[in-house]
Amino acid sequence: MAHVADSHGHGHKPEGVFEQYEDLHQQQSTYVLGMWSFLVTEVMFFGVMFMSYLLYRWKYQDMFYQIHHDLSWQLGGLNTANLLFSSFAVVMAVRCAQLKQNGSVLKWLGVVQLCAFGFLAIKAIEYKAKYDHGHLMLIPGNNFQWHDTAIPAGIGKLFYSLYFAMTGLHGVHVVIGILIFGVMMLLYAKKSHLVQNDYIPLELCGLYWHFVDLVWIFLYPLFYLIPK
């Protein structure tokens, strides 16, 4: 523990290291760990929704399989590719921040924003198709109209309630992602001291975005590619 003895002996820290940390590495690891604590709560948050999905899917497997044909696996696949690429763009932005290439950080974050808006646009097309599904309203509520006589309307409502709740909550996370990356772009564009010598703020936003990607990685096969 020569390191600890040394820092106590001289009583000074490297620049940018706060009082309670020994060195920059420990400080940064602590920030990352804090973000992970938040992400674990997010796992619990989405976890209960996946739990209810699994429960009803298990119970009504055949009918869920029939209903899922209403969803477009092509549009869902496009959004999967979109989010995977945005995750790549985020790690590239963080890498550029580590190398202190501010201009490139802004470019990659611009790519992330484009992907995020593209995701929402495709989602809007899909939601619109459910709002007006061959003159039928498939959004659960008082105006819900069911078309398949072989499947009880209650199961249709159940499927679409889960679909809108889970993809909707995921969509809200995408919107929040757009906002926080917007703030990061502003900070980098203004060369704020908060991000000039510290890539950790961007790294933490990146961790959040990867989590949003993770949720979609499960949502896609579970809703769009249901095997019988």
Add this chain to the structure above:
Amino acid sequence: MKNFHAEHHIQSFGFYFKTFVLLAILMVATIVAAQIPDWFPGTAHFLKETMVGSILMNTIALGIASAKVYLVVSNFMGVKFADNVTKMYALTGFVWVTLMGIMFIDYWTRPWEEVKGWENKAPGAMPRGSASGDDEFGNVGKQQEIRPYQQ
């Protein structure tokens, strides 16, 4: 304490790009796997109508999703290079989800136990064992049977 003094290593472009390409390949694989029963009608009966085929298809879909999650968590989120405590956080966060499987034991065993007064089920509710017969959701009511300890 092994990593305590380690400098933060910046990963190469190639490392991230390879990860992205792998993720893209897995994404195509999961789509192709899902379309096989439609593209090859000869396999449709086995993959769609038999229990083994169904388990196989679901395992493939979720297996590929898990592989993608591993790649994102490990390489993109940097857990591979993180401190052990961060690794533990990441791991336990996802283990929690598997613990929820215990709830399935409740729902799984409900039809085995008849509950008096449960005949008026809420729409779509998971059924308790009930003597009242099938409902409008296609749930099969518990057949009249005498539990061993009542004999």
